[in-house]
Amino acid sequence: MQGDALGTQDVRDPVLLRLIATEMARIHAIHAHNGCIPKPNLWIKMRKYFSLVATEFTDQASNTRIREEVPSKEVLEKEMAWMKEHLSQLGSPVVLCHNDLLCKNIIHNLKEGYVRFIDYEYSSYNYQAFDIGNHFNEFAGMSELDYALYPSRELQLDWLHTYLKAYKRFTKKVEDVSQRELETLYVQVNKFSLASHFFWGFWALIQAKYSSIDFDFLGYAVLRFDQYFKTKPNVMALKIPE
Structure with a gap:
C-alpha cells in the first residue's frame, strides 16, 4: 500500500x-454478517485476556513491580464487571471495528488524498464507541505515552461530527447530524475509552510474560491502568443528553 504511516501529531491535523473519521465511518458501515445481529466481541476478548494474565514472573524485579504497581486481579475483575454492566447500557451500536487504530496503522496517501487502515488482526464486531475511544487513546502514542495529547473536547467534536456525517452517508440516511447525536456519541466514546485502557492493559501484561520483543510491556500496562483510574471519575460524570 502506497503512503506513509502517521504519527501522533499527524492524527491531530484538521x-x-x-479523512480518518470518514474512513472509520466507511468501515463501520460495512455489513458482513448476512443479516444476523452481530454481538460485540469486547467482553469475551477482555475476559479471555484477563484469564491469561500472569501474576508470577521468573525475575524478581518484575514480581515486585506487578505486586506494587498493578492493581490486584480481584480489583481488576471487579472493575471489568462494573464496566460491562455500565457500558453495555449506553446504546452504542455494534459495528465492524478495527479495534487497534494506532497511528502507525493509518496510511496516508498524500498524492491521492486518502487514508487507509492496515493490520486488521484485532478486527471484529464491537461497539462503535469503543473503536473511536480506542483511537482517541492512541493519540498519546505507544513507546512514550503522553496522555496530555488525548484530544480535547473541541477536537473530538470536530472528529465526531465528521464521522457521523459520513456514517449517515454510508448507511444511506439523509437527516443532518443533530446536536443530541453528537453529544451522545461524545459521552459514549469517552466512557468506552476506559474499556480500551483495560483491554490493552491486560494485553500488555500477557506480553510482559511471554513476548521476546524488547519493550517494557509491564510499564505500559501500569500506565494504562493508571490512566483508567485517573480519568474514571470525570468520565463517569458525563451524562448522555435526554
Whole structure:
C-alpha cells in the first residue's frame, strides 16, 4: 500500500483527522454478517485476556513491580464487571471495528488524498464507541505515552461530527447530524475509552510474560491502568443528553 504511516501529531491535523473519521465511518458501515445481529466481541476478548494474565514472573524485579504497581486481579475483575454492566447500557451500536487504530496503522496517501487502515488482526464486531475511544487513546502514542495529547473536547467534536456525517452517508440516511447525536456519541466514546485502557492493559501484561520483543510491556500496562483510574471519575460524570 502506497503512503506513509502517521504519527501522533499527524492524527491531530484538521485535514487528516477528517479523512480518518470518514474512513472509520466507511468501515463501520460495512455489513458482513448476512443479516444476523452481530454481538460485540469486547467482553469475551477482555475476559479471555484477563484469564491469561500472569501474576508470577521468573525475575524478581518484575514480581515486585506487578505486586506494587498493578492493581490486584480481584480489583481488576471487579472493575471489568462494573464496566460491562455500565457500558453495555449506553446504546452504542455494534459495528465492524478495527479495534487497534494506532497511528502507525493509518496510511496516508498524500498524492491521492486518502487514508487507509492496515493490520486488521484485532478486527471484529464491537461497539462503535469503543473503536473511536480506542483511537482517541492512541493519540498519546505507544513507546512514550503522553496522555496530555488525548484530544480535547473541541477536537473530538470536530472528529465526531465528521464521522457521523459520513456514517449517515454510508448507511444511506439523509437527516443532518443533530446536536443530541453528537453529544451522545461524545459521552459514549469517552466512557468506552476506559474499556480500551483495560483491554490493552491486560494485553500488555500477557506480553510482559511471554513476548521476546524488547519493550517494557509491564510499564505500559501500569500506565494504562493508571490512566483508567485517573480519568474514571470525570468520565463517569458525563451524562448522555435526554
